[in-house]
Every structure is written in C-alpha cells, then in structure tokens.
Amino acid sequence: MKQQLESLVLHAVDTLKTEGVLESELQPKITIERAREQQHGDFASNIALLLAKPAKMNPRQLAEKIVAHLPAAAAVIKVEIAGPGFINFFIDPGAQYQVITQIHALGQQFGLSQVGAGKKVQVEFVSANPTGPLHVGHGRGAAYGSAVADLLAAVGFEVQREYYVNDAGRQMDILATSVWLRYLEECGELLTFPSNGYRGDYIHEIAADLRREVDNEYRHPIALVFEDIPADAPQGGDKEKHIDALIARAKTLLGDKQYRAIFQAGLKGILADIRQDLSEFGIEYQTWFSERSLMEDGSIDEALKRLDAAGYLYEKSGATWFASSRLGDEKDRVVVRDNGQSTYFASDIAYHMNKLDRGFDQIINIWGADHHGYIPRVRAAMQALGADTDKLTVQLVQFAVLYRGGEQVQMSTRSGSFVTLRQLRNEVGQDAARFFYVMRKAEQHMDFDLKLATTKTNENPVFYVQYAHARVCSVFKQLEDKNLQRDIPLGEQNLAKLTEAQEIKLVMTLSRYPEVLQRAALQYEPHLLINYLRELAADFHSYYNAHQFIVEDDAVRNARLNLISAVKQVLANGLGLLRINTPEAM
RNA sequence: GCGCUUGUAGCUCAGCUGGAUAGAGCAUCGGCCUUCUAAGCCGAGGGUCGCAGGUUCGACUCCUGCCAAGCGUACCA
Incomplete structure (x- = not known):
C-alpha cells in the first residue's frame, strides 16, 4: 500500500x-x-x-x-x-481487510520478503574466549545476534552465523596449564593452584576426563613442576610471572605433543559446553572459525605482507607496527611483538581479510560494548587492505545488569553467585530469557530483572504476548465445544462487517507486520519486532474484552473468527522468528 | 586528557531515521468476572525530552558548548 x-x-x-x-x-x-x-x-x-x-x-x-x-x-x-x-x-477499509485473507493464504510465510535476495551476509556473534562457560553478559549478545541473523534471513538474505574461536594466545595457555595442574591433583599430587589460573569446576571435570583417558602418562613430580618457579602473588610474588613460568615449565616437561593434547582437551571440553549451551538457547552456527587456523595456514603472514606492500607497516623498537593512525585510528598498533609473536590484532586483521575474501556483501560483527575502542583499528586495517569499509558493520551490545527484585545481583566468579547463561536460562526459562534480552535496543544499557522475568502476571511482557495467542486458541476450542463449524469463505465475504473500532485498529496493526519485520531486519533492531508484538497483543486483548467473537450471527461470527485467527498467525510468526514458544493454553 | 555509548513520567524503556497534541509497562488511585482464560480490560493523575545556544516553516531527533553515568584508551586476548 x-x-x-x-x-x-x-x-x-x-x-x-x-x-x-x-x-x-x-x-x-x-x-x-x-x-x-x-x-x-x-x-x-x-x-x-x-x-x-x-x-x-x-x-x-x-x-x-x-x-x-x-x-x-x-x-x-x-x-x-x-x-x-x-x-x-x-x-478504503475494504482494501485494508484484504490483509486478513492474505495472512490466511500465506500462513507462516506472511511477513517474509525478498528485499535481501541475492545478498550474502555474515553475522558473527558471541565469540567468547573458550576459557569457561558463557555468562549472562554473553547471553545478550547471543540472543541479539541470533535475532538479527534470523530477521535478515526472514527478509531474504543468505545468512551465515559464525563464532570466532580464540583458540590461540596466552589465555589458552593459562587454560591448558590449569587443566594440567588439576590433572596432577587427580593423580594424587598436592600443589598450590596459581592465583591467576582458571579455578572453575569445569576445569576439574576436564582434568578428571583426561586422567581417565591417559592415566598417569602426563604426570611429573610436583617438586620438578614448581622448581625455581617465581613466587605467586599471595606469597609476595607476581601472579603474571608465576603463571608464565608454569606455562613454560609445562611445555618443557610435557613436550610439544603432550602439551598440545592437554591444550586440545581443555579447548574441546569448553567448546562443547558452549556449543550445547547455545544450542539449548536455540542458536546454531554454520561455522566455528578457528583463530589458530589463521596462523597455521599462513593467513597472518599473508595479511601482514599485504599491509606491508601497501606501505602501512614499519619497525620500531624491535616490533612491527601498523600505521593505523593514518587511517583514522588514534594511534599506531603493534602487529608483531619484539619477541616475534604476532598480536591478537594481527589475527583479527587476517580474520577480516578472510571474511572479505569469502565474498560477503555485508559483514556484521556483534561485539560487547567494551570492545568499542577496537573498531577504528579494524576499519583501518580493512581500508589498508583496499576493502570497502562500508561492508563492515559493528553492532555494540551493552552490558546487562542483573537484578532480583530491587537488588542488584553481583556477578563475580569468586562469590559463585549468578553468573552463567545456563543458570539464567534455568531460572527464568528460555522464552523469558530471549524476550528480555532482545526487548531493549542493543546499545541501551539494560536492567534485567530476574524476578520480573519469572512472574506470571501482567508485569511480565512475555506472558502478555503469549497469553494473547493462547486466548485465540481458547476461543477456537470453545467453538468446538459448542459444536460450531468455522466457515472461512463466509467469513471472508463478510469482512466488511468488522466495523468496531477495535477491529479496525487490529486490521491496521496486522497490515503493518511486514513493514516492521523489514525495518527490524535492515536496521538490526529486533526490539522493534518485540514492541510490535506487544502492541498487537494489546490490541487483541482490548478487542477480546470489548466484544464477543462467538455470536449468533453467522456472518459476523465467521468474519471475527477470521480476524482473530489472523492475529494468532501473526503472533506465531513473530514469536517463532524470535524462537519464543507460542503456547495453545496457559 | 581524549574517544565511544547513554541521559525522555517516581521506576524500566519506546519514539518509524526532521513532522501534526511526546507514548507504553510497572508503581499510585478509581472501576469491570452468572457470557469465549481477570497472566485480561476501561479510566485518572504523572513531562522544562540532562542544561544552554544554533540550524528551519517545524527539533526528543541535526550542529556546537557544557553537565552527569557507563565503557574504553596494552608489544592482553
């Protein structure tokens, strides 16, 4: 129209x-x-x-x-x-009513479009370091990212969902060493666990599995492991030096092959957990992209070579620098350290080069808000590589602050209080978790009230929308109980009898759905869809309270039934897109 | 210091990318169940859109300057 x-x-x-x-x-x-x-x-x-x-x-x-x-x-x-x-x-209201017939004809397809047809987009999201389970902060990125990906697919884009696995670098070495030390404990060795190591229960589990698998093969006397290791922080030393020395010791005592095996065991164990967690949350990725693979297949060298050829690299005090400040960044960045190791940023340059080479029309990175300072240097790198930087969109997701009632929930690992996404899902349920995470626009700081998400009252918007769906279902059940048959064609012929204010409003709202979907997708704003669904539910509840649907007059009754079944369809389409359930009864 | 994000009703937030009288939920107050689920509906009060300028027919929206909050400002990942 x-x-x-x-x-x-x-x-x-x-x-x-x-x-x-x-x-x-x-x-x-x-x-x-x-x-x-x-x-x-x-x-x-x-x-x-x-x-x-x-x-x-x-x-x-x-x-x-x-x-x-x-x-x-x-x-x-x-x-x-x-x-x-x-x-x-x-x-003409008559023209407006056509949307009801259209919704019936298209069913689940109603609202979908082809504006993105023929275009490939990649949405990379979560990409948390595989050093422990996902926490509630990752949950927001997960829910938002998957909603954006699903919306883009709904308007015709070919969407690839990707998780970038940071399986290289010092954090992973700390993880591997933590696993090994716990393994030694499993073997019966007594030791003081490094203050900077990973202390979660999941490390114990991985270590126990490892012990079952290889028995005492990776065991070394504890005296040898800690021989000449600088003191840890609690003993008046430096925790960084302590852990680095332990990493080095692990590598020398175990040798390359065994160290790699432990490293892989830790990585695999945690990644499997993350994968399962996300899968339970309704998120499936097409690709899990390994950072390590960029080192192994020479992509990093290749990327640096290209930057050098373009004249953007230089040496200073033993390190190799990328002149990103010439391309809008606030200062130049190191890509190869004076010890010869490439930085995380170098990996990221190679990673983005790889994304560009894969031919996406649009590359969407969904990052936590704490990474915002990183954007200019990635843009600079893309520009230096000769790419169109407009292809890159970075969507920042602000942190969520958890509340229970009026109280802020502390999210520290040490106190062992509410931290993981899994715990959150268990406490508030899948539907509420997804709905609440996506309800606010991404760049808005969010308060997530656990108590509100679990209450079954009008305070809870998830139930409000689901309730509208259940109510429509209930009406049709009543119809059955009264032995009345629905006559869809008769209803279609009499749509013009829908002249009540609530009916006209509802028809208008229904007809907006495809526009809302398109806007939400193209602007990466799934909260628009949530708002719309709340509005549609509100229009329906008002209608429900103002008028009877199952009335004597066959023509009016069937027209009304057509209208509310269209409402049900659109609610189901919208909630389905957000992977939220549509209960038939509540 | 510099940069990014945010500032809208008592609270949590929308506001269609410059339009007509700034909206919703919660909270407060008052009504509605012998009729399709009251997890609902109807109504009332509640605002200097952080502050001050500017741009124009018109500004919550754009520009400038202040103020406040969060985050960032590594040869960490």
Whole structure:
C-alpha cells in the first residue's frame, strides 16, 4: 500500500516537472508514513513541505498542485491537505481487510520478503574466549545476534552465523596449564593452584576426563613442576610471572605433543559446553572459525605482507607496527611483538581479510560494548587492505545488569553467585530469557530483572504476548465445544462487517507486520519486532474484552473468527522468528 | 586528557531515521468476572525530552558548548 502511494506521488511530481512547475533536476525522496492520528487519515506524505523551498512556493499551494495531479486509485477514497502542507491519504477499509485473507493464504510465510535476495551476509556473534562457560553478559549478545541473523534471513538474505574461536594466545595457555595442574591433583599430587589460573569446576571435570583417558602418562613430580618457579602473588610474588613460568615449565616437561593434547582437551571440553549451551538457547552456527587456523595456514603472514606492500607497516623498537593512525585510528598498533609473536590484532586483521575474501556483501560483527575502542583499528586495517569499509558493520551490545527484585545481583566468579547463561536460562526459562534480552535496543544499557522475568502476571511482557495467542486458541476450542463449524469463505465475504473500532485498529496493526519485520531486519533492531508484538497483543486483548467473537450471527461470527485467527498467525510468526514458544493454553 | 555509548513520567524503556497534541509497562488511585482464560480490560493523575545556544516553516531527533553515568584508551586476548 505504501509503495502504491509512493508511486502515485512520484507520478504527480513527475507531471509537475514536465509542466515546469518543478525543476527537473529535483530528485526528492518520496516518503509515505503511516499517520499517527486517525484524523490524519491512514497515510501521510510531507513531500510538499520538502519541495516548497526549492520550488519557491508556499507548501500548501504546492500540495494542492500535487494532489491535483495524483492519478486515481481504487483504494484511495479521500486525499486531504492538512496543517502546514501534509498530504493525508484515506484508504478504503475494504482494501485494508484484504490483509486478513492474505495472512490466511500465506500462513507462516506472511511477513517474509525478498528485499535481501541475492545478498550474502555474515553475522558473527558471541565469540567468547573458550576459557569457561558463557555468562549472562554473553547471553545478550547471543540472543541479539541470533535475532538479527534470523530477521535478515526472514527478509531474504543468505545468512551465515559464525563464532570466532580464540583458540590461540596466552589465555589458552593459562587454560591448558590449569587443566594440567588439576590433572596432577587427580593423580594424587598436592600443589598450590596459581592465583591467576582458571579455578572453575569445569576445569576439574576436564582434568578428571583426561586422567581417565591417559592415566598417569602426563604426570611429573610436583617438586620438578614448581622448581625455581617465581613466587605467586599471595606469597609476595607476581601472579603474571608465576603463571608464565608454569606455562613454560609445562611445555618443557610435557613436550610439544603432550602439551598440545592437554591444550586440545581443555579447548574441546569448553567448546562443547558452549556449543550445547547455545544450542539449548536455540542458536546454531554454520561455522566455528578457528583463530589458530589463521596462523597455521599462513593467513597472518599473508595479511601482514599485504599491509606491508601497501606501505602501512614499519619497525620500531624491535616490533612491527601498523600505521593505523593514518587511517583514522588514534594511534599506531603493534602487529608483531619484539619477541616475534604476532598480536591478537594481527589475527583479527587476517580474520577480516578472510571474511572479505569469502565474498560477503555485508559483514556484521556483534561485539560487547567494551570492545568499542577496537573498531577504528579494524576499519583501518580493512581500508589498508583496499576493502570497502562500508561492508563492515559493528553492532555494540551493552552490558546487562542483573537484578532480583530491587537488588542488584553481583556477578563475580569468586562469590559463585549468578553468573552463567545456563543458570539464567534455568531460572527464568528460555522464552523469558530471549524476550528480555532482545526487548531493549542493543546499545541501551539494560536492567534485567530476574524476578520480573519469572512472574506470571501482567508485569511480565512475555506472558502478555503469549497469553494473547493462547486466548485465540481458547476461543477456537470453545467453538468446538459448542459444536460450531468455522466457515472461512463466509467469513471472508463478510469482512466488511468488522466495523468496531477495535477491529479496525487490529486490521491496521496486522497490515503493518511486514513493514516492521523489514525495518527490524535492515536496521538490526529486533526490539522493534518485540514492541510490535506487544502492541498487537494489546490490541487483541482490548478487542477480546470489548466484544464477543462467538455470536449468533453467522456472518459476523465467521468474519471475527477470521480476524482473530489472523492475529494468532501473526503472533506465531513473530514469536517463532524470535524462537519464543507460542503456547495453545496457559 | 581524549574517544565511544547513554541521559525522555517516581521506576524500566519506546519514539518509524526532521513532522501534526511526546507514548507504553510497572508503581499510585478509581472501576469491570452468572457470557469465549481477570497472566485480561476501561479510566485518572504523572513531562522544562540532562542544561544552554544554533540550524528551519517545524527539533526528543541535526550542529556546537557544557553537565552527569557507563565503557574504553596494552608489544592482553
């Protein structure tokens, strides 16, 4: 409908151009908006206001000229000029009702579109270091990222969901060493666990599994392990030096092969846990991309070579630097340390080069807000590699602060209080977790109230929307109990009998769904869909309370049943897209 | 210090990318169940859109400057 009106207005503007009223170079963006007030009709255009200045005309006069040149259209029953020069369109209700028939015909397909057809996008999200279970902060990125990916797929994009596995670097060495030390404990050795090691229960589990698998093969006397190791922080030493020395000791005592085996055991164990956690949360990735693979297949060297060829690398005090400050970053960055090791940033340059080489039209990175300072240097790297930086979108997700009632929940690993995504899902349930995470726009700091998410009252928006769905189902059950048959064609013939205020409002809201979906997808704002579903549910609840659906009059009854089954369908489509359940009874 | 994000009703947040009288939920107050689920509905009160300028027919929205909060500012990942 919107597009139809746009072409009408465009046609009128073109006519005015040929008549010389408007200059022919003008290429106005025709925008049709849904009117907010009923008295302003159904749709409105501000075109006359926009063109008034270049045309050197009074906006109302211009509006009159535009209206005079509008081609006739069956669905438009009235056009008015209002306010400073808005053109308001009134649509034939009969045309609006068609959406109900359309929803029935399309079913689950209703709302889907093809605006993204033929375009490949990649959404990379979560990508938490595989050093422990996902916590509640990752949950938001997970829910948001998967919603964005699903929305993009719904409007026709070919979407690839990817998890970047940071399986290289010092953190992973600390993990491997932590596993080994716990393994030694399993073997019966007594030791003081490093203060900087990973202390979670999951390390014990991985170590125990390892012991079962290899028995005492990786065992070394504890005296030898700790011989000449600098003191840990609690003993007045330096925790970093302590752990680094232990890592080095592990490598020398175990040798390359055994060390790698332990490293892999730790990585695999944790990754399997993360994978399962996400899968239970309704998230499946197409690819798990290994950082280590970039080192092994020479991608990092290749990336650095390309940066060097482009003249962006230089040496200073033993290290290799990328001149990112020439491309908008606040300062230059090290890519190869003076000890010869490449930095994490070097991996990331190679990773983004790899993404570009895979031919995506759009690369979407979903990062925690604490990584924002990282964006300029990645952009700089892409630019230096000669890529179109517009292809990269970074969506920042702010942290969620947990509350239980009015109390803030402390999220420290040490205190052992509420930290993991799994615990959150168990406490509030899958549906509430997803709904609450996505309810706010990503860049908004969020308060997540656990108590609210679990209450079964009107305070809880998840139930509010699900309840609307269940209520429709309940009506149809009642219909059955009363031995009444639904007559869909009869209902379709009588849609014009839906003249109550609540019915007209509901039809309008239903017809907006495809636009909402498209906007939510293209702007990476799934919260728009949530807001819409709440509004649709509200419109339905109002209707439910104001009127009976199962009435004597066959024509009215079937028309109403068609309307509410359309409501049910759209609620199911929207919630389904967000992977939230649609219960038939509550 | 510099950078990014945020600042809208008592609280939590929307606000369609510059439009017409700034909206919702919670909380508060008052109503609605012998009729399809009251996890619901109807109504009332509640606002200097952080502050001050500017741009224009028009600004919560864009620009500048302040103020406040969070985060970042590594040869860590």
